[in-house]
Amino acid sequence: MPVPARFTIAGWTRAENAGDLTVECDWCNAADMKALRREAVHVVKGGTRGWTPFHADVTRPEGAKF
Numbered sequence: 001m002p003v004p005a006r007f008t009i010a011g012w013t014r015a016e017n018a019g020d021l022t023v024e025c026d027w028c029n030a031a032d033m034k035a036l037r038r039e040a041v042h043v044v045k046g047g048t049r050g051w052t053p054f055h056a057d058v059t060r061p062e063g064a065k066f
Contacts, residue, residue: 030065
């Protein structure tokens with residue numbers, strides 16, 4: 001099954017008197033599941049906020065399968 005080159009990561013964040021939040025994407029190879037790259041895809045400054053949606057478009061790096 002071919003692995004798409006582009007993905008959209010989506011979710012929700014909520015905070016109560018929190019520190020900064022970083023949503024990360026780990027890209028791995030297929031042979032041994034070793035991480036090839038970690039990518040920060042969404043950063044939220046600390047504070048208090050209700051449920052807030054986010055999305056980030058990412059591109060699979062060369063050699064990544066997962």
